[in-house]
Structures are given as structure tokens and as C-alpha cells.
Amino acid sequence: SKRQTITLLPGDGIGPEVISVARNVLNLAASIEGIEFKYQEVPVGGAALDLTGVPLPEETLLAAKQSDAVLLGAIGGYKWDKNEKHLKPETGLLKLREGLKVFANLRPATVLPQLVDASTLKREVAEGVDLMVVRELTGGIYFGKPRGFGTNENGEEIGFNTEVYAAYEIDRIARVAFETARKRKGKLCSVDKANVLEASMFWRKRIMAIALEYPDVELSHMYVDNAAMQLVRDPKQFDTIVTNNIFGDILSDEASMITGSIGMLPSASLGESGPGLFEPIHGSAPDIAGQDKANPLATILSAAMLLKYGLGEENAAKRIEAAVLDTLNKGFRTGDIYSAGTKLVGCKEMGEEVLKSV
Amino acid sequence: SKRQTITLLPGDGIGPEVISVARNVLNLAASIEGIEFKYQEVPVGGAALDLTGVPLPEETLLAAKQSDAVLLGAIGGYKWDKNEKHLKPETGLLKLREGLKVFANLRPATVLPQLVDASTLKREVAEGVDLMVVRELTGGIYFGKPRGFGTNENGEEIGFNTEVYAAYEIDRIARVAFETARKRKGKLCSVDKANVLEASMFWRKRIMAIALEYPDVELSHMYVDNAAMQLVRDPKQFDTIVTNNIFGDILSDEASMITGSIGMLPSASLGESGPGLFEPIHGSAPDIAGQDKANPLATILSAAMLLKYGLGEENAAKRIEAAVLDTLNKGFRTGDIYSAGTKLVGCKEMGEEVLKSV
Numbered sequence: 001s002k003r004q005t006i007t008l009l010p011g012d013g014i015g016p017e018v019i020s021v022a023r024n025v026l027n028l029a030a031s032i033e034g035i036e037f038k039y040q041e042v043p044v045g046g047a048a049l050d051l052t053g054v055p056l057p058e059e060t061l062l063a064a065k066q067s068d069a070v071l072l073g074a075i076g077g078y079k080w081d082k083n084e085k086h087l088k089p090e091t092g093l094l095k096l097r098e099g100l101k102v103f104a105n106l107r108p109a110t111v112l113p114q115l116v117d118a119s120t121l122k123r124e125v126a127e128g129v130d131l132m133v134v135r136e137l138t139g140g141i142y143f144g145k146p147r148g149f150g151t152n153e154n155g156e157e158i159g160f161n162t163e164v165y166a167a168y169e170i171d172r173i174a175r176v177a178f179e180t181a182r183k184r185k186g187k188l189c190s191v192d193k194a195n196v197l198e199a200s201m202f203w204r205k206r207i208m209a210i211a212l213e214y215p216d217v218e219l220s221h222m223y224v225d226n227a228a229m230q231l232v233r234d235p236k237q238f239d240t241i242v243t244n245n246i247f248g249d250i251l252s253d254e255a256s257m258i259t260g261s262i263g264m265l266p267s268a269s270l271g272e273s274g275p276g277l278f279e280p281i282h283g284s285a286p287d288i289a290g291q292d293k294a295n296p297l298a299t300i301l302s303a304a305m306l307l308k309y310g311l312g313e314e315n316a317a318k319r320i321e322a323a324v325l326d327t328l329n330k331g332f333r334t335g336d337i338y339s340a341g342t343k344l345v346g347c348k349e350m351g352e353e354v355l356k357s358v
Numbered sequence: 359s360k361r362q363t364i365t366l367l368p369g370d371g372i373g374p375e376v377i378s379v380a381r382n383v384l385n386l387a388a389s390i391e392g393i394e395f396k397y398q399e400v401p402v403g404g405a406a407l408d409l410t411g412v413p414l415p416e417e418t419l420l421a422a423k424q425s426d427a428v429l430l431g432a433i434g435g436y437k438w439d440k441n442e443k444h445l446k447p448e449t450g451l452l453k454l455r456e457g458l459k460v461f462a463n464l465r466p467a468t469v470l471p472q473l474v475d476a477s478t479l480k481r482e483v484a485e486g487v488d489l490m491v492v493r494e495l496t497g498g499i500y501f502g503k504p505r506g507f508g509t510n511e512n513g514e515e516i517g518f519n520t521e522v523y524a525a526y527e528i529d530r531i532a533r534v535a536f537e538t539a540r541k542r543k544g545k546l547c548s549v550d551k552a553n554v555l556e557a558s559m560f561w562r563k564r565i566m567a568i569a570l571e572y573p574d575v576e577l578s579h580m581y582v583d584n585a586a587m588q589l590v591r592d593p594k595q596f597d598t599i600v601t602n603n604i605f606g607d608i609l610s611d612e613a614s615m616i617t618g619s620i621g622m623l624p625s626a627s628l629g630e631s632g633p634g635l636f637e638p639i640h641g642s643a644p645d646i647a648g649q650d651k652a653n654p655l656a657t658i659l660s661a662a663m664l665l666k667y668g669l670g671e672e673n674a675a676k677r678i679e680a681a682v683l684d685t686l687n688k689g690f691r692t693g694d695i696y697s698a699g700t701k702l703v704g705c706k707e708m709g710e711e712v713l714k715s716v
């Protein structure tokens with residue numbers, strides 16, 4: 001069997017620490033299942049800015065494109081916060097998503113029984129939450145043109161962006177969402193602002209058209225303001241949510257915080273073909289970087305998503321997921337999920353414990 | 359003293375019930391303070407559609423403009439959900455906001471000690487939450503042009519909207535926000551997506567420019583996805599939030615649900631001059647309309663905001679606020695905020711109880 005190549009993008013802040021731990025776990029789980037990987041590590045974000053002057057060097061994108069899957073740590077930090085747009089670490093990430101054409105971003109938000117008390121929501125509200133946000137990732141207001149700065153007809157200075165979706169962009173994310181819902185509890189909620197925005201009316205129209213191909217999936221629609229409320233009121237009502245880039249950014253972060261343990265949450269970004277991009281949803285946490293305090297589980301679970309969604313290696317993926325649960329069951333916790341009676345460990349030790357259970 | 363005119367817009371669903379109760383409370387509180395009002399009731403939203411074929415008849419806008427303050431119930435309902443955009447009840451509301459030029463939307467989210475258990479958040483997280491969202495209401499993607507449907511350069515069907523802010527629009531909402539923060543705890547958090555959107559970069563730049571006029575207010579900036587998380591993680595960190603129209607729509611609804619009692623929350627929409635628009639933040643709740651089950655307190659508290667922010671009648675406003683607290687302290691609750699050991703009442707009876715305490 002040909003050796004597949006994994007591109008590692010440690011990035012900034014705690015990125016390198018969590019990537020190094022996750023790589024070991026990925027490697028062990030894969031090799032037990034008879035899969036062998038080659039790894040290449042390339043810079044992105046602030047790390048790339050410092051090394052090369054740009055947040056996504058051409059070599060990095062090329063390496064990523066030519067590999068079988070990409071595992072990213074985190075990007076960004078105070079240091080580059082005031083950079084101009086094309087020199088922001090975030091711009092590197094957006095260009096990477098665009099370059100890899102990974103239009104479908106899957107963001108699970110699951111409350112594990114072991115961590116239900118980490119949620120700020122009452123136990124009975126948080127317990128059993130298990131939802132998936134399918135966020136459109138390469139369109140909408142993030143990429144729409146025209147955009148920029150200028151003056152309006154009265155000579156007033158303005159800043160502007162364009163929210164725009166073409167039929168094919170909605171159709172393809174809709175299909176990913178319906179397929180995802182089908183493999184889950186068969187319920188899909190499409191979130192938009194169709195009572196105000198034409199882009200949302202068009203979104204809803206296309207979602208309804210694609211729904212005809214999935215009569216077995218129960219489709220509903222919700223306005224984004226209501227969705228932001230319902231996630232707080234009763235997150236268990238949701239199975240799969242599909243929404244545009246900006247609403248998905250907001251709602252997936254809200255949903256993740258509802259679990260109370262964003263240090264635990266992975267994500268997958270997938271295209272039609274080509275390598276997927278897998279990353280924890282947490283940020284680069286510059287305040288704890290280099291202190292061996294970061295929770296590596298989100299990146300380890302991103303490696304599991306890489307195996308499952310990126311390479312179709314379900315067994316190796318399950319091995320990692322089971323090892324994470326096992327490690328939690330044994331009581332090991334990093335600082336962000338620590339509670340009285342559990343064992344506080346650092347990033348590396350958490351990784352070693354997971355390795356033991358793989 | 360000249361008699362001021364209040365325009366009442368009952369609207370749809372539970373709107374007429376809550377307006378009728380709130381009017382009585384408003385009237386009593388005002389008259390005790392020696393203020394006399396004239397009232398005019400005109401249709402808006404679905405009610406106007408059914409009567410006149412449009413969601414905001416010219417007569418309604420004119421009446422509102424010529425009055426001293428406008429009290430709105432709620433608009434919308436399943437019946438009109440599939441209407442084309444210009445025939446949606448929501449469009450009536452947007453045109454009303456535009457016509458009255460009420461660019462500043464103040465949305466308090468307060469957890470009252472009497473109702474802390476209504477929140478889905480843990481007691482220690484919800485207790486003491488007292489924040490104000492200042493939402494820009496007549497600009498941004500809600501009103502930006504170009505907007506509509508069309509085809510792109512590849513002949514693909516598209517739907518699109520424009521997020522655009524001019525300097526003067528940001529400057530004036532910034533001033534309202536800084537003034538508001540100054541009267542509260544002196545902390546203002548501006549929410550944007552300046553790591554991605556030019557409209558947000560421009561927003562941040564103008565906010566920072568206006569901040570120079572308010573050295574006594576502590577300004578911070580937060581990305582919208584992070585704000586959606588922080589509202590769940592620790593809502594007490596916020597005092598005053600200022601943000602654009604669409605982010606304000608989402609975050610103010612999220613914040614309101616965090617209180618657990620959206621049936622309690624009022625809002626004020628203010629312009630440079632001219633009458634303000636005051637309305638509960640809850641919707642028209644068609645499922646309970648006409649059953650005397652609605653919670654009138656949000657509308658009653660909106661009447662208090664009308665007195666305070668619309669007419670500068672602080673004493674009458676305080677009278678209403680105190681009466682509401684008094685009524686809650688006596689244990690009266692509508693169904694939405696009912697808990698064991700309290701007294702369940704309908705919309706009308708709740709109104710009568712508040713009247714007794716005014």
C-alpha cells in the first residue's frame with residue numbers, strides 16, 4: 001500500500017505543542033491499523049510571516065495540496081494583530097481554505113458525560129448535546145466581491161463587503177449537510193436570515209430544491225437570531241445545522257462554548273476532492289503557549305476526523321476516539337477541563353496517556 | 359403643558375394583547391406624574407397587510423412620524439411567512455425603522471434576582487448579568503445596496519447583499535454607545551469581524567476615532583464569534599456592547615435568551631431627533647395569541663423606556679420599573695416565567711397587578 005503524506009501545519013501559539021502530541025497519537029493509531037504515513041511540516045500564519053513575510057507561503061500551499069490530508073494547529077497572536085489585512089495570520093488560513101477548496105466545514109459540538117459539568121449551562125440542558133454544524137467555508141461575505149474601502153455618492157468614507165452565494169455553492173454544501181444528517185439522526189436545520197436578506201432567500205430556495213433528493217431527512221429552517229437563542233435555550237433540539245460562512249462562524253463557536261470544553265472540539269474542512277484540512281476549533285492561546293498547559297485533545301480528535309473523513313480509515317479513527325474517552329475515564333484532565341477529584345496533567349502527559357490507550 | 363401623542367402599533371399575534379395592557383400602565387404612571395397623553399392606534403405588519411395590502415401603510419408611517427413616541431407590540435406570523443419580500447410583515451418593521459431614522463437600538467439584557475432560575479445557565483453564571491447591546495439599526499447589510507438576485511460572470515444564479523457602513527453611520531452609533539456606557543459601568547465592548555471583513559476594519563477604525571472623545575470610557579474590541587462564546591461563558595464580563603445591525607440582531611437575541619426570560623425584555627430605537635420606537639424584543643408568538651397567556655412585562659418595560667429615553671420622563675419610567683419588580687416580588691408570573699411556588703396569571707391579570715403597584 002502506498003504511503004500517504006500528512007502535511008502538518010503547527011502554526012502559532014500552542015499550535016506546535018498540540019500538533020506534536022497529536023502526530024504521535026495519529027501515527028500510533030494508524031500503524032496499528034497497518035497504515036503508514038509520511039509527514040511534512042510547513043509554516044503558516046504568524047510563524048510563516050516571521051519566516052517568509054507572508055502568512056501562506058506558496059510552498060506551504062503546494063505541499064498541502066500535494067498531500068493526502070492536512071492537520072493544522074492554530075494560527076494568530078497579539079504580535080500580528082495590527083498587521084494590514086494581507087499580512088494577517090488569519091489571511092493565511094483563509095487563503096489555505098480557498099486554495100484547498102475545502103468548502104464544507106464540519107464542526108461537531110458534543111457534551112461528553114465526563115465533562116458535562118464544564119458547561120456553563122445547567123446539567124439537564126447540557127447533558128446529551130450532540131450536534132454538528134456544517135458551515136459553508138469558501139464563499140459568502142468572507143470571499144465576496146466587491147469589497148474594500150471607498151467613498152459613497154455623498155463623498156463619505158465607507159467600508160464594504162459583499163455577501164453572495166451562487167447556486168452551485170449552496171447546492172454542494174447542502175448535499176454535504178444532507179448526507180451528514182442522514183448518517184446522524186436524520187434532522188437538518190438550515191439557518192438563514194431569509195426574512196431580510198436576498199442572499200438568504202436564495203439560500204433557502206436552493207436548500208429546499210436539494211431537499212427533494214433527501215426525502216428521508218427531516219428539514220427545517222430557522223432565522224439566525226432565533227438559532228442563536230435556541231442554542232442557549234435547548235441545544236438538544238439540534239442534530240445537524242447547515243449555514244453560511246459568517247453565520248456558521250458565529251453559531252459554531254456559540255455551540256462549542258455550550259459544551260464548556262472547547263479544548264476538546266475538532267473540525268474537518270472538506271472539498272469535492274483533494275486533501276481535507278483538519279484543525280481544533282480553539283485558537284492559538286498565546287497566553288499559555290510554550291508552557292505545556294494546552295489541551296491536545298481537540299487536535300487529537302481532529303486527527304481522528306482526518307482518518308475518518310479525510311482518508312476513510314474508520315477503524316483507526318475509532319481507535320483514537322476510544323483512547324480519548326478512556327483517558328478521560330481514567331480521570332486525566334488538562335487545566336481547562338480540570339475539576340476537583342480529577343488528575344491535572346500537562347499537554348505532553350495527556351498525549352502520553354492517550355498513547356497508552358490507543 | 360401640551361399633550362404628547364403616543365402612537366400605538368399593536369401589530370400581530372400577541373401584539374394587541376400586550377399593547378392594550380401596557381397602554382394602561384403607561385397611562386397611569388404618566389398621569390400620576392402629571393403627564394397626559396393622546397393615543398392613536400394604527401396598523402403595521404401582518405395586520406396592515408390584511409387591511410391595506412402593504413405592511414407599512416403611508417398613514418401609519420406619517421402618524422408615527424408626527425407623534426412623540428411609538429410603542430409597538432409585535433409583528434409577523436405563519437400566515438404571511440411565504441409572502442414575497444415587499445409583502446412580508448418584517449419589511450413593514452424595517453421600513454418603519456428606516457422611516458423614523460431610528461439608527462440606535464438599545465437592548466438591555468438583565469437577569470432579575472427573582473427570575474435567575476429561568477435562565478438555562480447555571481445560577482452563578484446568570485446571577486447579576488446586566489448588559490446593554492447597542493445595535494446599529496438602519497444600516498449595514500439590512501439596507502445596503504446593491505442587493506437582490508442575478509447571475510454571475512459564469513451565468514450561475516446568485517443571491518447577494520451588501521454590508522456597507524459610512525463613517526457618519528458608525529460615528530453616531532458610537533456616540534450613543536459611549537454615552538450609554540458612561541451612564542452605566544463605563545465599559546464598552548465593540549464587536550466586529552475585523553480580522554476578515556473590510557466593513558469591520560472600517561468600523562473599528564471609526565470606533566477608535568470616536569473613543570478619543572470619551573477617555574473616561576474603557577473600550578475593548580472583540581470578534582463576533584468570540585463574543586457569541588463569551589456571552590455563554592461569562593456574560594457578566596459585559597457592560598455595554600456596540601455592534602452592527604446583523605451582529606446586533608444575533609448577539610442581542612443570544613444575550614436575551616441568557617436571561618431566560620425574553621418575555622421580560624424591552625428595547626428602544628432612537629434617532630437624532632423625532633420619535634423613538636419602543637418594542638418588546640419577543641416575537642408575535644402566534645401559537646398563544648388571543649389566549650390571554652402572553653407576558654405583557656416586556657411591553658410594559660418598553661413603555662418605561664419610552665418614558666425615559668423617548669420623553670425624558672425618568673420619574674414616570676422608574677414608577678413603572680418599580681411596579682414591575684413589586685409585582686414579581688408578590689409572586690405573580692405568566693406561564694413563560696412560572697415556577698413552582700409562584701402565582702400563575704394571564705396577560706390581563708398581570709397588567710392589573712402592575713397597575714396596583716404603579
Ligand SMILES: CC(C)[C@H](C(=O)O)[C@@H](O)C(=O)O
Pocket residue numbers: 090093094249553554583
Ligand atoms: C481566524 C478566523 C479567520 C476564522 C474564521 O472566521 O473562519 C476562525 O474564527 C474560524 O472560525 O475558523
Ligand SMILES: CC(C)[C@H](C(=O)O)[C@@H](O)C(=O)O
Pocket residue numbers: 195196225448451452607
Ligand atoms: C423581524 C426582524 C426583521 C427583526 C430584525 O432582524 O431586526 C427582528 O429579528 C429584530 O431583531 O427586531
